[in-house]
Amino acid sequence: MTTISSMDVSxxxxxxxxxQREAVSAQSQPILVLAGAGSGKTRVLVHRIAWxxxxxxxxxxxxxxxxxxxxxxxEMRGRIEQLLGSPIGGMWVGTFHGLSHRLxxxxxxxxxxxxxxxxxxxxxxLRMIKRVTQSLQLDEKEWPSKDSRWYINNCKDEGIRPQSIxxxxxxxxxxxxxxxxxxxxxxxxxxxxxxxxxLLRSLELLRDNPNLLQHYQQRFRHVLIDEFxxxxxxxxxxxxxxxxxxxPPFAVGDDDQxxxxxxGAKIENIQHFTHHFPQTNTIKLEQNYRSTGNILxxxxxxxxxxxxxxxxxxxxxxxxxxLIHLYTAFNELDEARYITSxxxxxxxxxxxxQEIAILYRSNAQSRVFESTLNEQxxxxxxxxxxxFFERAEIKDALSYLRLTVNRHDDPSFDRVINQPTRGxxxxxxDIIRHYARSNSLSLWDASKALVDANSFxxxxxxxxxxxxxLINHIAxxxxxxxxxxxxxxxxxxxxxxxxxxxxxxxxxxxxxxxxLNELISAAQGFHYRPDDxxxxxxxxxxxxxxxxxxxxEGQAKAGNNCVxxxxxxxxxxxxxxxxxxxxxxxxxxxSQRTIDEKSKLEEERRLCYVxxxxxxxxxxxxxxxxxxxxxxxxxxxxxxxxxxxxxxxVHEIRPKTNVWQRNVQTPKTKLKSTGKINxxxxxxxxxxxxxxxxxxxxxxxxGAGEHARAQxxxxxxxxxWLVLNYANLKKL
DNA sequence: CCCAAGGTATTTTTT
DNA sequence: ATACCTTGGG
Numbered sequence: 238m239t240t241i242s243s244m245d246v247s248x249x250x251x252x253x254x255x256x257q258r259e260a261v262s263a264q265s266q267p268i269l270v271l272a273g274a275g276s277g278k279t280r281v282l283v284h285r286i287a288w289x290x291x292x293x294x295x296x297x298x299x300x301x302x303x304x305x306x307x308x309x310x311x312e313m314r315g316r317i318e319q320l321l322g323s324p325i326g327g328m329w330v331g332t333f334h335g336l337s338h339r340l341x342x343x344x345x346x347x348x349x350x351x352x353x354x355x356x357x358x359x360x361x362x363l364r365m366i367k368r369v370t371q372s373l374q375l376d377e378k379e380w381p382s383k384d385s386r387w388y389i390n391n392c393k394d395e396g397i398r399p400q401s402i403x404x405x406x407x408x409x410x411x412x413x414x415x416x417x418x419x420x421x422x423x424x425x426x427x428x429x430x431x432x433x434x435x436l437l438r439s440l441e442l443l444r445d446n447p448n449l450l451q452h453y454q455q456r457f458r459h460v461l462i463d464e465f466x467x468x469x470x471x472x473x474x475x476x477x478x479x480x481x482x483x484x485p486p487f488a489v490g491d492d493d494q495x496x497x498x499x500x501g502a503k504i505e506n507i508q509h510f511t512h513h514f515p516q517t518n519t520i521k522l523e524q525n526y527r528s529t530g531n532i533l534x535x536x537x538x539x540x541x542x543x544x545x546x547x548x549x550x551x552x553x554x555x556x557x558x559x560l561i562h563l564y565t566a567f568n569e570l571d572e573a574r575y576i577t578s579x580x581x582x583x584x585x586x587x588x589x590x591q592e593i594a595i596l597y598r599s600n601a602q603s604r605v606f607e608s609t610l611n612e613q614x615x616x617x618x619x620x621x622x623x624x625f626f627e628r629a630e631i632k633d634a635l636s637y638l639r640l641t642v643n644r645h646d647d648p649s650f651d652r653v654i655n656q657p658t659r660g661x662x663x664x665x666x667d668i669i670r671h672y673a674r675s676n677s678l679s680l681w682d683a684s685k686a687l688v689d690a691n692s693f694x695x696x697x698x699x700x701x702x703x704x705x706x707l708i709n710h711i712a713x714x715x716x717x718x719x720x721x722x723x724x725x726x727x728x729x730x731x732x733x734x735x736x737x738x739x740x741x742x743x744x745x746x747x748x749x750x751x752x753l754n755e756l757i758s759a760a761q762g763f764h765y766r767p768d769d770x771x772x773x774x775x776x777x778x779x780x781x782x783x784x785x786x787x788x789x790e791g792q793a794k795a796g797n798n799c800v801x802x803x804x805x806x807x808x809x810x811x812x813x814x815x816x817x818x819x820x821x822x823x824x825x826x827x828s829q830r831t832i833d834e835k836s837k838l839e840e841e842r843r844l845c846y847v848x849x850x851x852x853x854x855x856x857x858x859x860x861x862x863x864x865x866x867x868x869x870x871x872x873x874x875x876x877x878x879x880x881x882x883x884x885x886x887v888h889e890i891r892p893k894t895n896v897w898q899r900n901v902q903t904p905k906t907k908l909k910s911t912g913k914i915n916x917x918x919x920x921x922x923x924x925x926x927x928x929x930x931x932x933x934x935x936x937x938x939x940g941a942g943e944h945a946r947a948q949x950x951x952x953x954x955x956x957x958w959l960v961l962n963y964a965n966l967k968k969l
Numbered sequence: 970c971c972c973a974a975g976g977t978a979t980t981t982t983t984t
Numbered sequence: 985a986t987a988c989c990t991t992g993g994g
Contacts, residue, residue, distance in 0.1 A: 305983065305984080306983060306984080307983090307984080332983085332984065333984080334983085334984045335984085338984095356984090358984080359982095359983090359984085377990095431984095432983080432984045433984090435984080436984090467983095496981080497981085497982075497983090499980080499981065499982095500981085500982065500983085598980065598981075599979090599980050599981070600980080600981085601979075601980090601986095621982085658970075658971095660970085662970070785984085786984065787984085788983085788984080804980085804981060804982090805981080806980090806981045806982065807981090807982080825980095826980095828980050828981080829980095830980070831980085840981095844981080865985080866979095866985090867978090867979060867985070867986085868985040868986075869985090970994105971993105971994090972992105972993095972994085973991105973992095973993090973994105974990105974991090974992085974993100975989105975990090975991085975992100976988105976989090976990080976991095977987100977988085977989085977990100978986105978987095978988090978989105979985105979986095979987095
């Protein structure tokens with residue numbers, strides 16, 4: 238073996254700081270890298286892999302690296318290839334779902350799937366559950382499909398199958414279990430799996446096939462996990478199964494950035510990691526290369542209020558930088574206008590639009606920013622929204638394609654049997670569904686049987702027969718075509734373009750046609766690489782899986798150099814020179830729904846920490862004194878998180894004064910009651926304090942004299958009606 | 970089968 | 985405010 242020292246490995250370690258080096262070159266044992274925001278987490282992962290290959294002579298075949306998003310996976314792949322100077326080879330780099338999918342494609346028989354199994358996205362899943370609920374003759378009001386979906390996905394994320402749900406005589410649980418079980422068999426019959434199923438099925442595949450398990454355990458001696466704090470129970474179990482006793486995991490994450498508890502992520506996974514793996518070497522990355530000292534001081538101070546942290550303190554050697562600016566806005570319009578003026582100022586001082594991000598807690602807040610930016614002709618881009626492969630017209634076309642692959646794909650059948658409308662109404666479809674259910678047939682077979690038996694009215698029968706014939710015809714004609722020709726033929730034969738042009742007049746219809754054309758281009762640009770996640774699949778199946786697994790970009794790129802608008806969640810992992818952290822009001826952020834539960838409030842605080850640490854040079858925080866939300870006006874106190882930021886790092890742009898005296902263009906707000914002023918001078922919007930309940934804001938006043946009452950929204954005690962005579966409120 | 974009216978819910982999101 | 989979805993009538 239060539240001596241390690243003879244090989245020049247300086248490029249792997251040279252640019253790293255001490256703890257980064259320690260992590261990259263650590264001995265083989267469980268490693269937990271606690272990587273603070275902006276501390277070079279991806280760099281450590283990438284360099285670790287290079288170290289394994291180039292210094293420890295580990296074969297790329299023995300390495301598996303898993304992330305959450307496709308974006309993270311492709312970034313990692315790119316950076317590894319760049320550092321190694323060669324393709325990734327036999328290494329497995331992908332998302333939990335991508336890697337699970339790969340396992341299932343390779344071992345579809347052992348996993349009890351059909352070879353051409355397809356993937357349900359969460360919209361498909363919901364439709365499927367709706368159908369199941371109907372078939373069980375349940376009232377959808379009483380058993381909302383969204384709730385059932387939540388229940389089913391939760392079970393799967395916890396590794397629970399319907400059979401193992403305990404029967405405690407609780408009728409709700411029993412009913413949900415029935416829905417779950419029925420849904421599961423419907424999926425099985427149709428040859429489709431949902432996202433959670435993908436993970437659970439691949440876990441069971443390994444667990445129940447000792448040979449396979451042994452094979453993969455022996456192969457993957459090095460398992461690396463990114464964003465470990467976001468793993469759920471199932472993902473963690475998957476990792477532990479794969480690692481076995483022989484392959485210590487290399488986990489990178491940050492407990493302070495765990496913001497997905499609400500969708501099943503278990504912060505405990507990272508908190509108890511050293512408990513599960515007693516030999517763990519924990520390495521903290523605390524030097525931050527992103528933000529100024531003042532921004533880090535604010536972030537550290539806020540997050541310090543959480544309990545049970547693994548504990549980190551970010552620092553920088555780059556100096557304090559500017560103070561954080563805090564703007565108190567009258568209302569959301571004032572907030573948006575101020576931010577707009579700050580954006581103009583930034584650009585006038587030779588900054589770029591793309592260096593700026595406006596962050597908010599909930600999507601609904603983007604509207605005002607959009608219209609104000611529009612007015613000022615400032616280019617912007619809103620993150621989120623429908624992704625390409627989630628658009629209705631695209632899913633229609635994909636459903637036709639899926640039916641050519643597998644006629645028993647019920648979700649696809651259901652979707653396009655009358656799309657475009659071909660005279661098959663609800664009544665007819667119901668008959669088909671009913672027949673399918675009572676005879677355990679797919680919708681396709683049921684339709685065929687009913688047509689053969691002449692069970693429909695002449696008109697309906699012809700229409701259904703026409704549909705079956707169309708699908709068969711399409712399938713036969715595209716069989717030997719190239720992928721893009723297949724897609725093109727399907728779109729043409731289905732007449733989807735004509736349908737949408739007729740149905741959605743104007744821009745919308747044209748946009749849908751454009752999207753369908755785009756789908757053809759996407760097919761053209763799709764390349765099958767035998768070494769990637771789509772091993773063992775034909776082109777079409779690979780393309781369909783790709784569409785489900787990687788839904789594509791949200792909203793078209795509206796120019797390059799533009800201001801970025803997104804939720805705090807969407808901002809995780811990103812960084813910008815100038816960041817606006819908006820809507821910092823109690824009840825909005827932290828969200829009202831979180832404030833009485835400590836663990837939820839702490840997650841909000843972590844979200845705040847994420848928001849603050851997105852800023853490189855300048856952070857501008859804003860909140861409003863009144864805000865229009867859901868049609869009515871709310872009066873909120875400044876976010877409690879603001880109190881946690883040391884005032885020494887904050888510069889207040891406009892000192893708080895009473896809104897009502899300032900008299901900024903008062904919009905036609907109809908006050909909820911007539912009570913404007915009463916003997917005590919308590920008015921709506923007044924900040925008050927109460928002996929027992931503490932600080933709050935008056936949100937409504939009614940009555941007069943000794944019966945005068947005020948509704949006060951208290952910071953810690955919620956909203957209460959108080960009789961002014963007794964309440965003894967102090968104006969603040 | 971299509972359209973209009975009315976009822977309802979409304980944090981955060983990836984795969 | 986509003987968007988989305990179900991429902992009822994033409």
